[in-house]
Amino acid sequence: MAQVFSRRADTIARTVIAVAVLLAVLAVLRLVGIIPPGAFAGTAAAPPQPRPFSHFHHVAEIGIDCAYCHTGVHRGPVAGFPSVETCAGCHLPVEPRPDLPPPLAWNRVVDMPDHVFFDHSAHVTGGIPCAACHGAVEEMDSTRQAFPLTMAFCLDCHRTEAAARGLPQTALTNCYVCHR
C-alpha cells in the first residue's frame, strides 16, 4: 500500500509553519509601530540622494512654488527635474557665470510601473493639488513617497472625481485611462 504522506511532507509542513510565524511576527511589529507605516508600500524610507536636497528648506522656508523647478507640471505628462541652469540661477553668481557642473543623477522617489501612464498636466490643470499624491513635501527634509500610489489609491480618487464631475461612471476608471 502506498504511503499516505510523501517523504517531503514534514519539510513542507515545517516551511508553512515557519512562514506563518514570520508573517505573524511582522504583523505584530508593524502594529506596535516598530516597523514604520508604509514599509510594505514603499512609502517609508527616503531613498538616498547624491546631495541632501531639502524640500522643507526650498518650499517651506524660502517659499518657492513647485512649478518653478518642476516646469512641466502644467504643460506635459512629466513634471520634470530642474536643470542645472535652474539651480544655478540661485546658487551660482550671475556674473561672472562659472561653468555649470554636470547634472546630478537623482534617485527617483516615485517610480511608477512602466505600464502606467500618469499625466501631471491632466491632474494639475484639472484641479488636483500636488499634495494629493505627493503629500506634504514642504515638510520633508529628505523626500519620500507619501502615499502608496497603488492602483487602489488611484482608483479611490478616480471614482469619486468621476461622480463629482458628473462624468459617466467608467470615464475615469476604464483601463485605457491609465494603461495602453
Next chain:
Amino acid sequence: MTRSPRPAPWRSPEERAGHPDRPPPVLPETSRRDVLRIMGATLALAGTAGCDGSPPERAIPYAVAPEDAVPGEPRYYATAVTLDGYAQPVVAETHEGRPTRLDGNPRHPLVEGRIDAFAQAAVLDLYDPARSAAVWHAGAPVNGDAFDTALAALRADWAATAGEGVRLLTGPLTSPTLLRRVAAFLEAYPRARWHAHAPVGPYGRQRAVALAAGRPLDRRLRPERAAVVVSIGDDPLGPGPEQVAYARGWSRRRQGVRDGDAGALRLLVAEATPTLTGAVADRRCVADAGRLALLVGALAHRLGSAAAPAVPPELSAAETAWVAEAASALEGAGGRSLLLAGPALPDDAQALALVLNAELGNLGATLDLVEPIAPPPPDGADSLAALVADLEAGRVTALIALDVNPVYASPGDLDVAGALSRAAVTIHAGLYRDETGERCTWHVPLAHALESWGDARAVDGTVTIQQPMLRPLFGGRPAAALLAALTDGGEAGDEEAVRATWRAAFGDGFEARWAEALRLGHVPGSAPPSVVPERLAAPPPSAEPVPPGDGYDLLFLPDPTVWDGRFAANAWLQELPKPLTKLSWDAAVLVAPALAAGLGVETGGLLTVAVGGTRLTAPAWVMPGQAPRTLTVMLGHGRGAPAGVGAGVGYDAYTLRRAGSPWLVRGAAVERAGGTAGVVTTQTHGRMEGRDIIRIVAPGGGGGPETMGREQPSLYPDWPYEGHAWGMVIDLDACIGCNACVIACQAENSVPVVGRNEVARRREMHWLRIDRYYDGDAANPRTLFQPVPCMHCEKAPCEMGCPVNATVHGPEGLNQMVYNRCIGTRTCAAYCPYEVRRFNYFDYAALEPEGAIPVRNPDVTVRSRGVMEKCTYCVQRINAARRDARREGREIRDGDVRTACQGACPTDAIVFGDINDPGSAVARARRSPRHYALLGELGTRPRTTYLARVADEPDGEGA
C-alpha cells in the same frame, strides 16, 4: 443590394484549388540539445523574474534645458530623408532628442502630410547597430584623424595634377548644396570627373525623354487632372519617390468614380507583371514585357499619329481590344489624359509615348516637362559603365564613392569589384561598411539624414532643408561636409555648407527666410517651372524587337520593401509583407500560373534562370496575372554580412542584370532546378472563414437594407456610448496596398519584429495587416486589398472569451487590451473571427538590439512574453487629444485624433473619428451606400467598417 452570385475572392492558387494550407516552409532544424539549452535559459530567467526591488531608477536632468521644452512632450522638426536622392518631406517626432517616428510634412505642397513606408522606416536605420562606426583603412579600423591627414595629402596631389584620374561617384543628386560642392570639386580639379550611379534612378527615363525632346528632362504627372490614364508597363502608384504624390493625385480623381461618376477617371493598364497600378486599373491587359513596346506602336497607329510605325504591329485579340479601348478613351478625353510608358520599354517607345501625349494635348495639362530635378552626370545612365571602363583602362587613380554601393548594386556584366582594385586610392563613404566599403582602401562612416544638415529636392523640385535631430550616433560625417573637405577652402562643416548655398539663393533677409524654410519644411516657390521643349519628335522606331524565340522576358523591379537593397538592413522593411506577394524576409522569381504548370513547379519550387552564361537559382512564386512568358525578379536581395539583419535573405538578381538594358533582358532561359526552398509569406495567414469579405459595387451602386442590416439580435445588453464612440472606416476603393499604414502602425505602437522563422510560423506581430485577394481567373484576376486592424466590435467575442478579464470594453467602444492582466490563454485569439490578435510567443521586444530601444514610442507599453496584443485605435493619441481638449476647456473636435495608419495613408483610405457626432468624417463615411461591415452576419457589430470597392463590372473578370 443585389449581387449575382459569383465565386468568392481567393488569396492563393492553393486556396483556390481547395487546399489552403501549403506545406510549411523549410525551417532550420532545432536539435534536442538546442531545446534543452533554451529551456534552461528560460528557467533561469523565470527564476529572476520573481525578484522585486529593482534598483531605484535614476532621473538625470538637463544641464541647460532647451528653450520651451516641456519634459515628456515630443518636439517636432520638419526635415527630409531621401530615396534615390529625392527628398521625402517628413516631420520628425523627437522625445528628449531621440527621433522616434517620421510623419509626412503637412505643410509640404507635394505630400500634404502623407508618407510612404520607406521614409517612415528610415528612422530605424538611424539606430541600426550594424551601421558603420569607424573609419577603415586597408581593412582595419583606424583613427578618424588619419583620414583627414590622408585627405589633406591627396588634396595637394590632386591640385598638382588638376585632378587627373580623380573620379567622384555619387547617387542621383538633387541637393543644391551637394551639386554646388560637386561643381566646386570639378572647378578645383578641372580634369576630375563626376559619375553618378543609381540602380533604379531617373537617368534612364531622362535619356528616353531626350530622344524626343533633344535634351534630358523630367516628366511631372498630374494624375489629379487626368480623366483617362493609360499605362503601358508603367507603375505610377508603385513604390518609389513619386508614390505619395501620384497616389494622392489618383485618389482625388478617383473620388469622382466613388461618388458615382464612372467617367471621372478611366485607368487602363497593360503590363507584364502585376503592379499596384494594375491592381486598381479599370481594364488590365496582360502582355509579355517584350511586347509592350508593340502596344505603344499600335496605339500610335490607332490614334493616327504621324509618329506611328508604318505597319501596325501584330497583336493578339485581347491586346487589340485593349488598344482599341485605350485609343478611344484617350481621344475622348480631350487633352485630359495621360499615356505612360514604363522604364522597361525601349527608349524609342517611351519617346513615342511622350510625343503621343503632346499630340493628345496633354502637355501642360496633365503632364509637365521640367529641367531634371536630379541633373544627369556627363554619361547619363551609362555613367557607371563609363567609370568601370576607365578604371579597367587604368585611367583612374583615385575614386571617391559617396553613399553608393556599386559592387553590389550594379549590373552583373560590370565587374566593379575587380575594377576598383585598379585605382590606387578608393574612398567609400556610406551608412554601412557595405560590399563597396569593404573593397575600398578607405571607408568613412556617413551621418544619417537625421544627423546632418543638408538639402534635397522632392520629385516636384521643391527643396527641403534637412536639419539634424541629434549628433551623429556613430560618429558619421555628413555628406555635405565630406564633399566640402575634398577641395581646399571648402566650408568647415555641413551647416556652413548648406547655409552658404542658401545665403546666395536667399540674398537679403537670409536669416528670416532660412528660419521660415526650416519651419515650413520646404522652401516656398522652389519647384522649377515647366518647360516647353523647342521640338518634340518621335525618333524612327528602332529595328523590330528581337522575337523572343524560345527565350523568356526577364523583368527587373526594385523590391517594394527593400528597394534596390539599401533597406536590406532595415528589419521593419524586411518583415513588411510585400504588397502583392505578401512575401516576408524573402524573394522569389515571379512566374505565370501557366508557365509554372508547364515547368512543373509550384510556389517554392526552385528555378534556374539563365542569362547568357550567368545562372541564378531561386524559388518560384506563382503569380496570378503575370504574363505567360515573362519572369520577374526583384532587386535588393541576396546581400552578405554588411546588410546586418538582411544578410542572406533572398537571392541577388543584379547578377542577371545587363548594363545596356537594366530593366528587361530578352531571351532568358528558365528551367526547373529540382528541389524546393521554403518561401515565407503571410498571404494565407489570418484567414477569415466567411462570405463576402470584399465587396465590389458598380459606380454609384451599393447600399440598400442589406448593407448594415445584418445586425443579429444579441443576448448581451447593449453598451451605452454616452460620450464619444470611436470608429474607423476603410475605403477599399482608395487602398492601393502600399503598406504605408503598416509601417506607421509599427512605428507608432513599437510593434516588435519577429524574424523569418517566426513569420513562417504565423507569428508576425503587425497590428494592422493588408490582405490581398484575387477575384476571377488566375491568368488575369482583379487584385483587391483589404487592410485589417482590430474591429473593436461592440459585441466582441474576445471579451466574452477571456477568462481573466484582460480584454474589456471601454466606455467609448474601444476593445481594451490590458497587458498586465493577460495570462496568455489565447482564447481571445481563438474567438476572434477577424484574426487580428497577436500573441507574443517570445519576448520579441527583448530580442531587439539595445541600440534600437530609443526608437520605441515612450507613450506605449512595451509588451512582454505570453501576452496578447492588438490594435488599440492608437489610444495614446485619443488620450492626448482628450487631455489637450480638457486643458483648453473644449470638446475634442473631429480630426483632433488621427490614428497612425490614417495619418500616413497617401490616398486617405482610412478615416477615424467619433461616430456619435453626425457631422464627423467617419459618420459621413458610414452613411455611404458602399458601407458594409466585415463578417457583419456574425453580429459582432464592428466599429471598423469598410466601403466597397467600385468597379464598372462588379461581377466581371477585370480583364
